[in-house]
Amino acid sequence: MNIRVIAALAAASTLAITVPTIAQDAPAKAEASAPERQVKTRDLAGTFGGQRIAYRATIADTILSDEEGKAEAVIVTTSYVKTPVDTSRPVFFIYNGGPGSGSVWLQMGAFGPKRVAIPSDARDDGAPPYPLVDNPDSLLDVADLVFIDPPGTGFSYLTQGTDAKKYYGLRQDGRAVAQVIRRWINDNGRWSSPKYLGGESYGTSRTAMVVDELEGSTYNDVGLNGLILISTILDFAGREPTPGNEMAYVVTLPNMAAAAYYHGKVEAPSVEAIAEEARRFAIGPFASALLKGQDLPQAEREAVRRELSRLTGLSEEYLEQANLRVTDQRFYKELLRDRGLTIGRLDARYTGTDFDNAGETPDADPSFYGIDAGYTAAINQWARETLGYETDRVYQSIGNVGGQWDWSLGSGWGRNAYLNIAPLIGKAMRQNSGLRVFNAQGWYDFATPFFGAEYSLKRTGIPQDRITWKYYDAGHMMYIRDEDRAKLSADIRTFIRAR
Incomplete structure (x- = not known):
């Protein structure tokens, strides 16, 4: 989101926003079953946060199956792990918003080892080429990074015959992402590593749902050190101008x-x-x-x-x-x-x-069409040409899953007309005294207003002494502005090191 920034800024970008709004309406198509798992790795190096880091980049499929073992979803992750592996290092699990937005925005715009170079001063990205450049603001000096594309975003998809209702929804999506995180932790031997979780735009909503699955579900088996929220949207009703809703x-x-x-x-x-x-x-x-x-x-x-x-x-x-x-x-x-x-x-x-x-x-959002081409070109070049991922699928930077999204929490308490999932973060913080929250907001973001984030996270039941607030001189995807990308990176670096 979630938001593409600008929304894409979405991250952003974003609350993928109907070209943008919170979600788009065209139904996503399931693809053929019995997928063959693909894993591609490359050993690379770069300078991040002033440190020279050797790392392994891995783009891999995680296949989720039903009770009978039939593959239902292929979820693609792109991880960057310092070599040699150090299990005492934190792991930061990252996704975007939408709910149909791929991880391209945070990966190629803010935290990945490479980023797309587009204008920093609110001008459109123009025509190709869109250079891929080293990203010294990547967080690889303080944490290993795992970017997740949930079903219907990026290269991830549902297999033929899979009921979209099992994956496209608040609770369903949170459960699937939690499964991927558990699988990655287990496969990589990182159960004892410090763990951070976060995203942008709807990705902040996803964070509330995923932390509830990891720390508040039946298993309650994955403890977290921090939640990193960028361009936060948790109280949806509080920002919808339905007649009579004065908030x-x-x-x-x-x-x-x-x-x-x-x-x-x-x-x-x-x-x-x-x-x-x-x-x-x-x-x-x-x-x-x-x-x-x-x-x-x-x-x-x-x-x-x-x-x-x-x-x-x-x-x-x-x-x-x-x-x-x-x-x-x-x-x-x-x-x-x-x-x-x-x-x-x-x-x-x-x-x-x-x-x-x-x-x-307006006819359209100039902050959306101003950068989306550059980001889409960058992720395709990086994943296909550099990392060697082979697919004929189109990378969904803003996927068409919104029209099928189940926005209910499934709590059994009736209509659930007022959708506010901030209390799930409060519950997680009360039950985990070591869990801290970092919240980043742009002054010029109308998709997820900064005052709305404050209103959501300052309400009863959420410990205020463990929330860090930071503000930036840009919008939904503040990292497209060079100065704010550096500031965001430095602020999160400080947050992670303070554990």
């Missing part, structure tokens, strides 16, 4: 202020300063005004409208017409309408030009 406007207001600041529509000493002003206003006077509905006094309405205009750069007239409730889609189109531009959803730094300037919402 969606509260959660996205600080993002609007940050974007307005970036594009020179509001004045502030820094993005941090305007974000804090917007947080206070959003959770205070703004939330109070929205919750009063039609009982909101006129004087209070005018005061709120005036401050809302100052923070967002939108006119009071427009805000009044929107009844103080501006959806993110409308904001992308309205903020720079006077310049004939729209702004990005995954990364509001990006701007685009629509067919015309009269519409209510």
Whole structure:
């Protein structure tokens, strides 16, 4: 996600976002059964975090079968393990979001030994070639890395005849990824190694489900040291602007202020300063005004409208017409309408030009189409040409599994209309006193707003003294900005070393 950044940024990219939204709708096709397992390895070396590291790169199929032994899913992992093997080193299991997003975004954009070189300053990636370059910001100096492509993403797939309902869903996906992790740990003799788990966008939701499978399931057999959440989405209802859901406007207001600041529509000493002003206003006077509905006094309405205009750069007239409730889609189109531009959803730094300037919402997300070609080219070149993986399947950077996704938690408590899986992280932390959480957010990310992540993870039942918060001057996939990739890498390095 999950999010491709930009969404792809998705990671991102992302909450793969319907070209982007949280998921796409076309059904994924199962492929032929009785697959032949493929494992390819290469011994390589590079300099990461200032250290020269020799490592073995392995791209391999993990085959999951049903009770009768019939292969149901082929899940591809790409691991980078320092040589000679040191079992005292941490292992970091990584995936992206979507829920149909492949691991390409974090692998080729942030943490893998190679990365794709695309513009860092919110310009589109243009036409090929897209150079693959050494990535000194890879985390291989502090941890072995295992990138996982769940079924329906990357080169991973379901075999012919497999019921997609067994794999495409919150609980089902978490169970499958947990199986892959257990299998990798066992096959590589890493039961005693420190273990970290994490992803981007929907990958943060996947993390909540996987940790519940590893530490909270019947087996409860895999202890974890840390969860690494990038562009977090855990409370889904809190950011959906369904009529009557006022929290969606509260959660996205600080993002609007940050974007307005970036594009020179509001004045502030820094993005941090305007974000804090917007947080206070959003959770205070703004939330109070929205919750009063039609009982909101006129004087209070005018005061709120005036401050809302100052923070967002939108006119009071427009805000009044929107009844103080501006959806993110409308904001992308309205903020720079006077310049004939729209702004990005995954990364509001990006701007685009629509067919015309009269519409209510953008034609597309400029922060999505600005980088997706480069990432797709990079993962195909690396996996096929360098690592030697042989397949005629298309790499699914954003797979078509969303339309089949089961969003219920299967708790047996009725409709489950309010989807918030942050409590699973709280439960894992309460039951494992050594489990810490790292949370990374971009100021300009509307797909997974930073205030929404704060709202989710600061609620009752989640130990606050074991959460590390970090913020970056980019969007959903903050690592596409060179400075923030280096900062993210350094921040996670510090987090892992602090165990």
